[in-house]
Amino acid sequence: MKITTIDRENLKFFCDFLADEDIKFIKEDYEILPIGLVADDLKEGTNLAAGAICLRPDEYELKISSFYVSPEYRGKGAGRFLLDETKRIFGKENTELSIEFLVYGKEEENLANFLEHYGFSFEDPLYDTREILVSDLEKTQLVSKKGMGEAFSKIPEKLFNISQSQAEKEGAILPLGGLKAESIDKDVSVGIVKDDIIESFVVFERLSDRALLLSSFYSKGNNPVTLLHMFEASTDLILEKYSAYAKIVLQPVNEAGRKLAASIYEDAGQMSCRYIYVI
Numbered sequence: 372m373k374i375t376t377i378d379r380e381n382l383k384f385f386c387d388f389l390a391d392e393d394i395k396f397i398k399e400d401y402e403i404l405p406i407g408l409v410a411d412d413l414k415e416g417t418n419l420a421a422g423a424i425c426l427r428p429d430e431y432e433l434k435i436s437s438f439y440v441s442p443e444y445r446g447k448g449a450g451r452f453l454l455d456e457t458k459r460i461f462g463k464e465n466t467e468l469s470i471e472f473l474v475y476g477k478e479e480e481n482l483a484n485f486l487e488h489y490g491f492s493f494e495d496p497l498y499d500t501r502e503i504l505v506s507d508l509e510k511t512q513l514v515s516k517k518g519m520g521e522a523f524s525k526i527p528e529k530l531f532n533i534s535q536s537q538a539e540k541e542g543a544i545l546p547l548g549g550l551k552a553e554s555i556d557k558d559v560s561v562g563i564v565k566d567d568i569i570e571s572f573v574v575f576e577r578l579s580d581r582a583l584l585l586s587s588f589y590s591k592g593n594n595p596v597t598l599l600h601m602f603e604a605s606t607d608l609i610l611e612k613y614s615a616y617a618k619i620v621l622q623p624v625n626e627a628g629r630k631l632a633a634s635i636y637e638d639a640g641q642m643s644c645r646y647i648y649v650i
Contacts, residue, residue: 393437
């Protein structure tokens, strides 16, 4: 196994191993530290991309924003090799490696176990990200209310760019790929259209077939009543489409949304995971 720097020229070989934001930063030459893992396949006689790690440097800290090893190379020392090389190249005495991620499936649980085995220690997460099962939605005040808004799948495509620009001006936090991102589940994301503008919206992105991420919500003037009505509308759509055992991940988008989510998703359990390793 060997490593290589990931750049715009070879990025296409490593895209499956990197977070969308890291891919964007590499394309735009941001100051991040992306390392690719290449495995020698002796049968084929060619080099194969096997994994990647991406770091964001701070004065005394290296934040791991992407860390992934292809399944066929796990259990063969690939992950340990990537971390060892990271320490060798970038590590200084008392430098802190940190990683924070969401645990919503077996793969994330395996990553947590690997990090602990390597020597990382668990820390309180910086972000209070929580989860709730779709079945638990029926226990909230959101069910069987009239709600307000319509699914993104029924809103004309031409409105999304205009609405996104307006929301950005007002400081709204948007999904990484914007309101037209491929990851957005348009059947359950809800918007309120007025005067040819989506002036309020609640966005859910698909993490997997059994996990949704509440990644963005916005209401003109931060109107909590409007937000509540959109959550009511999206709840019925989610219950129609997803199984009772699917998870909804709640991301703390802003203070207004945090308070609202805390009040309507009272039984949500924490699912952020943060690990620290001091070199």
